[in-house]
Amino acid sequence: MRLRFVFSELAIGLRKNILMMFSVVIITAFSMLALGIALLVQRQVGHMKHYWYNQLQVSVYLCSDHSTNPNCPTAATDVQIQQVQTELDSLRPTVKSIDFVDQARAYELFKQTFHDAPDLVKNTSPDALPESFVVKLQDPKKFDVINSALSGKPGVDSVQDQHVFLNKLFAILNQLRVVAIVISATVIIAAIVLIGVAVQVSAASRKRETGIMRLVGASNLYIQLPFLLEGIVGGLLGAVVGFGALSAIKVALIDHSLRAVFGAFGSLVEWSDVFYTLPFIVGVSVLISGLASFVTLRMYLRD
Amino acid sequence: MIRFADVSKIYPKQGKPALDDVSLEIEKGEFVFLVGASGSGKSTFLRLVLKEEKPSQGHVHVAGKDLGRLSSWKVPGLRRQIGTVFQDFRLLPNKTVTQNVAFALEVIGRPQSQIRKIIPEVLDLVGLADKAERLPGELSGGEQQRVAIARAFANRPIILLADEPTGNLDPTTSVGIMKLLDRINRTGTTVVMATHDSQIVDSMRRRVVELEGGKLIRDQSRGVYGYSN
Numbered sequence A: 001m002r003l004r005f006v007f008s009e010l011a012i013g014l015r016k017n018i019l020m021m022f023s024v025v026i027i028t029a030f031s032m033l034a035l036g037i038a039l040l041v042q043r044q045v046g047h048m049k050h051y052w053y054n055q056l057q058v059s060v061y062l063c064s065d066h067s068t069n070p071n072c073p074t075a076a077t078d079v080q081i082q083q084v085q086t087e088l089d090s091l092r093p094t095v096k097s098i099d100f101v102d103q104a105r106a107y108e109l110f111k112q113t114f115h116d117a118p119d120l121v122k123n124t125s126p127d128a129l130p131e132s133f134v135v136k137l138q139d140p141k142k143f144d145v146i147n148s149a150l151s152g153k154p155g156v157d158s159v160q161d162q163h164v165f166l167n168k169l170f171a172i173l174n175q176l177r178v179v180a181i182v183i184s185a186t187v188i189i190a191a192i193v194l195i196g197v198a199v200q201v202s203a204a205s206r207k208r209e210t211g212i213m214r215l216v217g218a219s220n221l222y223i224q225l226p227f228l229l230e231g232i233v234g235g236l237l238g239a240v241v242g243f244g245a246l247s248a249i250k251v252a253l254i255d256h257s258l259r260a261v262f263g264a265f266g267s268l269v270e271w272s273d274v275f276y277t278l279p280f281i282v283g284v285s286v287l288i289s290g291l292a293s294f295v296t297l298r299m300y301l302r303d
Numbered sequence B: 001m002i003r004f005a006d007v008s009k010i011y012p013k014q015g016k017p018a019l020d021d022v023s024l025e026i027e028k029g030e031f032v033f034l035v036g037a038s039g040s041g042k043s044t045f046l047r048l049v050l051k052e053e054k055p056s057q058g059h060v061h062v063a064g065k066d067l068g069r070l071s072s073w074k075v076p077g078l079r080r081q082i083g084t085v086f087q088d089f090r091l092l093p094n095k096t097v098t099q100n101v102a103f104a105l106e107v108i109g110r111p112q113s114q115i116r117k118i119i120p121e122v123l124d125l126v127g128l129a130d131k132a133e134r135l136p137g138e139l140s141g142g143e144q145q146r147v148a149i150a151r152a153f154a155n156r157p158i159i160l161l162a163d164e165p166t167g168n169l170d171p172t173t174s175v176g177i178m179k180l181l182d183r184i185n186r187t188g189t190t191v192v193m194a195t196h197d198s199q200i201v202d203s204m205r206r207r208v209v210e211l212e213g214g215k216l217i218r219d220q221s222r223g224v225y226g227y228s229n
Helices: A003-016 A018-055 A078-090 A103-113 A119-123 A140-150 A162-205 A208-217 A220-265 A271-300 B041-049 B072-080 B096-107 B112-126 B141-153 B169-184 B198-204
Strands: A057-062 A095-101 A132-137 A156-161 B001-011 B019-026 B031-035 B058-060 B082-086 B159-163 B190-195 B207-212 B215-220
Touching: A003 A018, A003 A057, A003 A162, A018 A162, A018 A220, A057 A140, A078 A095, A078 A132, A078 A140, A095 A103, A095 A140, A119 B031, A132 A140, A140 A156, A156 A271, A162 A208, A162 A220, A162 A271, A208 A220, A208 B072, A208 B096, A208 B112, A208 B159, A220 A271, A271 B082, B001 B041, B019 B058, B019 B215, B031 B041, B031 B169, B041 B058, B041 B159, B041 B190, B058 B169, B058 B207, B072 B082, B082 B141, B096 B112, B112 B141, B141 B169, B169 B190, B169 B198
Parallel strands: B031 B190, B031 B207, B082 B159, B159 B190
Antiparallel strands: A057 A132, A057 A156, A095 A132, B001 B019, B001 B058, B207 B215
16 A cells, blocks of 8 residues: 555645635534534533532521521621521531521632632622621422521521522533533534535546556545545544634633633532543544545545 | 456446457467447447446356455455557647556555656657657657556556547558557557557457357457458
8 A cells, every 4th residue: 555645646636625625624524613602501500510509508697787588687697697596506406506697707708719700809808708607408309498497597697598599500501411412412413414415526527547547447436535534534533623623702792701701519510521521523524524424435436 | 367257238328238248268478459330339349358347147257266256355456467458549738648548546545655666668659758748738649658568567457448539530541550559569568459440450469259239249369340252
């Protein structure tokens, strides 16, 4: 097998077919971008899952100077705080543990959670944050018990279970993932067809050469290989462009915009997650371009 | 070298058979003219030897191998042993004479070192050593056919098939081509040439196999184009 010959035929083919190659690259890039997004969303959900384990946790927020709740004319007094503590104690064993978070600690936790958004931290002073009781439940479904016992009690601003919010967030993320997968699958199908056509066009434009090759006794593999490689080169370039676009999205969208808003719910996808998608993107693009080219060539350049 | 045993070939869309119960044996080193009107089956005969077509009935044997039993991945190997020359030359227009001949050697995996040696030899044989860097468009019909012959012969095939090689050439040029084919035949290559050209056939007095309507009607060892008395 003379590789030099194969590569020179490949180069000729790429040059002759440059427009078709261009469209193959664009479409493959788009489908790989969609695939990458689907994978990133999946990783994001994974990152956020550890917050899921805090579903056992309920926060009883005490009135602060900034509370808007009509139940909170003033910040919670020491007496009121003590009463809330007593009430919570009475609810054991449903209540497994009670943890009082004062403003200093709340501020520390806030700084930790939003470490990616320094502007937000700078603009928030410790006394803007309410104090709270963080209550761990034996049975997360017993949220209502705490809620009814403490809502509206003097000194209590709100009783919050992050459960509901997280459910909604996961639902949205799941939808996003499904949409990305559907888009990706659709465009992948388009890419497969387009690659098949591009390879056919390329082979057709070299009919004289392939005819002579067959006559003279070149093996089928030798005849088909340059065209097969053309298809794969297109697929690989598409993968590279798609991955580049995915990285650009990570920088532009995630790093600059989303991190500030959603950073509280677990880390957002990092570069390690982006690179996690790379083998999938490369693998799928090589697979689809290789298969599409191979099948088309077998049908078209059949002996 | 080439043996046809009760071979018939019927193309699906046509009623009449292209070849009808043809049996024939060609020995190594022979020079055979295949004559007959258009549509008499000459081209079909050659295609069967190359396994471009499969016979509807009967068996084709080339170099001792039954083509019917030859698996498709071995067909390229068969074709490397057979050189072909056509009426329309079938050269690559954007490649030089040297590149055209080299192409045939490259695609079967011959190393550049060998190719560099073979090409001058074979161009010399066909008398085109001084036109090695010309493009086909710059050559006359006869010269283009010589390139085609060089390409067909470069791999030293055991059989040379020629399908109306002088069809597009004038009588004088045709003679030159025939001399070349004769020279090639003398090196031991079996030559089978399908032709309309009665003058050539008559002047060379070789074995003549005549086809009519797909049937083999004449097989003469030192024949002429038309019936001899």
